[in-house]
Amino acid sequence: GAGVSQSPSNKVTEKGKDVELRCDPISGHTALYWYRQSLGQGLEFLIYFQGNSAPDKSGLPSDRFSAERTGGSVSTLTIQRTQQEDSAVYLCASSLATRNQPQHFGDGTRLSIL
Amino acid sequence: KQEVTQIPAALSVPEGENLVLNCSFTDSAIYNLQWFRQDPGKGLTSLLLIQSSQREQTSGRLNASLDKSSGRSTLYIAASQPGDSATYLCAVSGNTPLVFGKGTRLSVIA
Numbered sequence: 001g002a003g004v005s006q007s008p009s010n011k012v013t014e015k016g017k018d019v020e021l022r023c024d025p026i027s028g029h030t031a032l033y034w035y036r037q038s039l040g041q042g043l044e045f046l047i048y049f050q051g052n053s054a055p056d057k058s059g060l061p062s063d064r065f066s067a068e069r070t071g072g073s074v075s076t077l078t079i080q081r082t083q084q085e086d087s088a089v090y091l092c093a094s095s096l097a098t099r100n101q102p103q104h105f106g107d108g109t110r111l112s113i114l
Numbered sequence: 115k116q117e118v119t120q121i122p123a124a125l126s127v128p129e130g131e132n133l134v135l136n137c138s139f140t141d142s143a144i145y146n147l148q149w150f151r152q153d154p155g156k157g158l159t160s161l162l163l164i165q166s167s168q169r170e171q172t173s174g175r176l177n178a179s180l181d182k183s184s185g186r187s188t189l190y191i192a193a194s195q196p197g198d199s200a201t202y203l204c205a206v207s208g209n210t211p212l213v214f215g216k217g218t219r220l221s222v223i224a
Contacts, residue, residue, distance in 0.1 A: 004157070033211055043203065043214040056211065091157055100146055100165060103212065105157035 002026070004106035006092050012112045015084060021077040021109045025094030032075050033095075033103060034067060038088040046090075049075060079111075087113045116141045120204055120215035127194055128223050135189040135218045137204030142182050148212070149178050149189050150203040158203060162189075194222045 005024040013019055025032050034046040045059040049069045060066070064082075069075040079086055089110050093103040117140045127133055137147070146165050150158040162171045162178040164187070170179040177190040191198060201219045205212040 042216040045211055045213070048211045102148060102160040102163045104160065107155075107157040
């Protein structure tokens with residue numbers, strides 16, 4: 001597709017379960033970013049990939065969160081043993097390069113932990 | 115630590131008015147500043163990106179300015195339309211990829 005694609009669009013799960021969120025970036029974009037948007041917290045950076053490597057994981061809130069990227073394309077964000085405070089919209093973005101190129105965002109995955 | 119503040123948090127204007135949204139940031143060591151639009155339930159749409167060496171960027175009815183030394187940016191929207199209603203987010207790129215403000219929620223009333 002022409003834009004960044006994220007799946008699922010909505011995910012409801014029980015506390016303690018693991019979830020996996022997927023991001024398909026724009027073809028040819030080498031940089032990929034994950035953000036989290038919570039009510040009252042705004043948008044916070046989680047992790048960024050350049051190719052398949054993650055030079056900056058500083059935003060991951062705990063060791064329950066991990067992400068990988070394969071083939072320089074698709075990325076998955078995994079949250080283990082989910083907690084209610086993990087409920088948020090998880091947004092993925094991609095860009096041609098880091099720093100000085102505009103980031104293009106997907107519509108996000110709305111995660112609700114019961 | 116970089117902090118980005120947007121004022122006002124919400125704004126309601128009649129159709130046709132010109133308006134200004136404000137963004138300030140605490141660390142002037144940035145690579146660029148980007149303005150986004152977010153519609154309810156959607157992701158972010160990039161509106162304008164200003165490199166740190168630039169003073170302003172224009173796209174249609176939108177004009178964004180950057181004063182890096184004072185840590186300020188403004189987004190000017192001319193002749194506002196109901197379709198401009200959305201949340202507008204400012205973000206700066208420095209040592210972390212993007213740091214966002216909490217946004218200004220704009221309502222343009224027909």
